[in-house]
Amino acid sequence: MGEILSYLAAVLPADVSAGARLLALQCALRMNAYMHVELAAGLLHGLRIDAGETCDELERARWLRVVNGPGAAGVSAELLDATLLAQSPARPDRRRAADWALRTGCPARIGETEPRLRLPGVYLGAHSDPSSGEGQSEWDRIIRDCGLHDQGFHGALTRLTVNGVLEGWRICPDSGDVHWMLAPGQ
Structure with missing residues (x-):
């Protein structure tokens, strides 16, 4: 988890909000091998962020591209930083870390x-x-x-x-x- 937070600090502009960083953390931990992520509306609600605003912020930072949403079903996005593919651990461990981060935060x-x-x-x-x-x-x-x-x-x-x-x-x-x-x- 610490490595992903440090990675996000290095690649996201300093003026990116904490809400957008929370969304980026969830995206980085939940993405698939093709750098796509699906975030359900319930998960976005649990983050207590404005999904539209934070997605726009991450798009302006050229870190992700929204494919669909945000809407009633959630949001689909493509992450644009290929460095994420080199981040460890494996996807099941990242998903557990994403759930932990959601509960902790x-x-x-x-x-x-x-x-x-x-x-x-x-x-x-x-x-x-x-x-x-x-x-x-x-x-x-x-x-x-x-x-x-x-x-x-x-x-x-x-x-x-x-x-x-x-x-x-x-x-x-x-x-x-x-x-x-x-x-x-x-």
Whole structure:
């Protein structure tokens, strides 16, 4: 999951919204061997994003081309970056990761419907030790991978703490690394 988030941070323009990044994450993880993806309307509803707006945003970034939709049945798209074919793991593992990302980033767990908070929630969960809930990453990498701006970083992590996703977080003054602990049950 972390590799896909880093890949998306590298290929998508910095101004691509968190909602479009959440959609791109689902597309990258759910695509088939021909780089096509079908996202059902229920899945799009679960993402709590404006599918039309985010699809347009990813089309403007030349990352995907909408084939059909978005509509009542969902959206069909063709991904345009052949680098995705080299990404591992295999499709069944990617589909499980897509389901995990959807559950982890759903508003009921995050306590917010804003994609700008859900994407960091997915990122921190993906970069945490499953047994201890502890994680560590460079602050600038979190900002880049989650599409946050410097001023939004502290606010997002503070709100994730208030909402019960994180037990706590801090920035190490020597290294600039962010250390966090997921709240119990996350």
